[in-house]
Amino acid sequence: MTTRLNHWTAAPKVMQAMMALEKASRSNGLEHSLLELVKTRASIINRCAFCLDMHTREARAAGETEERLIMLAAWEEATCYTPRERAALAWVDALTRLAETGAPDAAFEAMAAEFSAEEQVALTLAIVTINGWNRFAVGFRAEPARGGKVAA
Template sequence: MTTRLNHAAAAPKVIQAMMALEKASRSQGLEPPLLELVKTRASQINRCAFCLDMHTREARAAGETEERLTMLAAWEEATCYTPRERAALSWTESLTLLAATGAPDSAYAAMAAEFSPEEQVALTLAIVTINGWNRFAVGFRAEPARAAT
């Protein structure tokens, strides 16, 4: 894979705006391990190697186990996730695959049962943000940090 464009160097103000979204999504009180599961799952769906590399490392640093990271691609069948995590992962998939899912009422109801209204907005912002990052990294073929070493 060859990097197409260094998007951060090409448009630093755009990346500053994305970083502001990232900072906002991290500062809304949601648990860091939950956020890393959401970011990793969206990155799996979007096939973003750069973000998978980053967020699996950050998940481990936040205390996530190898078993749970390995099982994430099959979270619906796995028993190692809490109801809150399962609701967040369902909402993540619904919004990441929006054209196919239409954000079904069942996914919203599960998420609303586990998250306060403020948390629902914060979770949705986190999903919006990681999907944006995935599109930059996949679109411009950003190279994962571990691949560069």
């Protein structure tokens, strides 16, 4: 894979705006561990190697287990997630696949049962943000920091 464009140097003001969105997304009061699961799950769906590399490393550094990271690919069948995490992951799936799902009531109701109204907005912002990052990275073919290689 060859990088198509360095979006950071091509449009620094645009990327500064995206970083402001990222900062708002990170300081929204939700648990760091939950945010990393959200970012990783969306990146799995969007097939974003750059973001998968970044967010799985960040999740591991914050204490996330390898098992739970691997199980994100089939989280619906996995038993290692809390009800709150499951509700967030269902909302990630619904919004990341919006054209297919239409954000079904069941996903919203599950999420609303676990998150306050303010947290619902914060979670949605986190999903919006990672989907934006995925589109920059996949669209411009950003290479993972380690080139997709696992550190020895």
